[in-house]
Amino acid sequence: MTPAAARRMRLVGMLRKESLQIIRDPSSIAIAFVMPVVLLLLFGYGVSLDARDIPLAIVVEQPDANTASLSGAFQRSPYFRPAPYRTIQAAQRALDEHAVSAIVWIRNDFSRRLVGAGSADIGVIVDGVDANQARITEGYLQGVWQTWLVDYLRGQGVSELAAVSLEPRIWFNAAVRSRDFLVPGLIAVIMTLIGAMLTSMVVAREWERGTMEALMVTPIRIGEMAFGKLLPYFILGMGGMLLSVIMALYVFDVPLRGSFWVLLLTSALFMMVALGMGLLISVVARSQFVAGQLSIVATFLPAFILSGFIFEIGSMPQAIQVITHVIPARYFVDILHSVFLAGNIWPIILANSAALLVMAVIFLGIARRKTHKRLDA
């Protein structure tokens, strides 16, 4: 047999063994295809930063035409579900019991001060426990107040105020749907799961069961073994990715403004990085328990929190921002957000792809160096 034929035979054998292992173990198929669907459904429907129908207590101490028009403005807003309260004490109790998230307090001298000199105060108390939601609620309250003020002044014959008004235009996501921003980033999280977690556990299992030793006594070379192990998982991961893209586009109506081929190529690159991480973890861990833990801690959680998937990297402390540079998902999330929402923004795509390429080489390189066809290492 020629060396080339022998190599092909070893490789085909390895690929066949790994593929059979995937097909016969339902948990691998589950992680590659059921998990993306479950995660996308959970995130698409479960995670939303868009507040609607915020329960709001309105305390009107002395009802009249002015207070009626002001509370009417809150009633008409799609963001609030106002409920009337007689006294501020009752409203504060409701806030303590989480029955309402904010209080608007219109005191009994409101109308008198409205027409008199100076300004009438509208008291607002927001439940600050969830700071992000509190800020968003404050923003919506300000919006309602401004609209009401313009209407009120128009009623008084003042057509325009000498004041700066903001005309915001939100590019790429005019409706400000948080789903359009969360679902593309989720693809990075899912691919990290398949690539790093599944791969690391599978290889660790071979060490634990001793089948790695059996593999080592075969004539297979290290490179062939790694290739044979990784290719089936690469295909599995890309399948999971395609499934996620299809769901993003057709179930969640997320626009894909860039090219599909850019998406596919950069995903393949990221998959290589994830597989490299998985292989490295399994080489270091050697037991499934440790491999599982490590892959959650070293790959999944950072992909979730340090990648810009939910939390803005630019606002993190400097030291943490430095750490994010070694998180591969960071680069891929940036590509995903741009390719889905903005289009083919080449400076972003190329810079991040270069970073991914470097990481793929590093991870696969270290994993290769650390894997010896020896048992003691």
Added chain:
Amino acid sequence: MKAFNRILALTVKELLTILKDKRSRFVLIVPPLLQLFVFGYAASFDLNDIAVAVYNEDRSAPSRELIAHITGSPHFNLRATIDSDQAIAPLIDNRDVLLVVHIGPHFSQRLKDGRQAPVQLILDGRNSNTALLALGYLRSIVTDFNQSWTRQQGLPELPAVLQMRAWFNQSLLSRWFIVPGIVALLTLVVTITVTGLSVAREREAGTFDQLLVTPMRPVEILIGKSLPGIIIGMIEGSFILLMAVFWFEVPLRGSLPALYLGMFLFLLSAVGIGLMISSLAVTQQQGILGAFLFLVPSVILSGFATPIANMPALVQQLTYLNPLRYFLRILRGVFLEGNDYRLLVDQYWPMAVIGVVTLALAAWLFRHRMV
């Protein structure tokens, strides 16, 4: 007494299995610590140093003053000054800036004529939450500017103004919201992974059958398998709690015993779920996958990062099955709102119910899932 000794022996054996291995000891200590620090600092919705570009066609005193108001705020950071429409798109597209403030040529004239002076804002909406928050910050800056402008010019004041206050977290630091949540998150992850593998490991090694033929009754096995998870969870949880108070300086305003009662019930339910997953699993891989398949949805559907109130009604119903939901509410209630037992009863009993049901199921599965 005999039963007690048997349980003690099993507990010690379980703890040894976890702690004697150098690598798994490491996994229990170092990663949670790392996560606490990284997440404590990174998981924040507060925005600092948002990169801004200014396009000022007006170049008069009022427009410069408005720009000074914006760039003087700690939230914004002037990154570029541009002088053409064409320069806007590349800055936003390449994410060099998050927003462009465009002041038109007639800005100050309109303001002096007593008319409305529009300012155009172009925001990068790729991260919709960031865009909304940045817009909110700008709104309050503009409101301040308008008030000082009317005062300077001796114009009549606005007839009504909002006086906003936030309760429980006056400066709206999102760290105060996230860090107590991390206590629950990390305790859950550690407990579920420890217990999720405990039965599966023995099943895989074949030692679980041996355990079943010992004089130990299933309930004793159950207690012996639960205690290590609860002990490790309590130690881990207490440590993170200390860090939350002394390192991250989140105020602890309520009753500590009320919090610990919550933690115990939470650990009981977490251990129950972990053991249930473990007794269903035949291999360790399935155990870890099962643990993971439980952890991810339970973190997402708990209100840890995004509010339950924003979820669709059906999904909100689903969150009642999630012990994390209740413990998060207890942690935030005790930390920020100063709650004690009375206000938390509705959070305690669901966790107790989940714990009892899952532990009973796990005990039943010990004997009835033979493979």
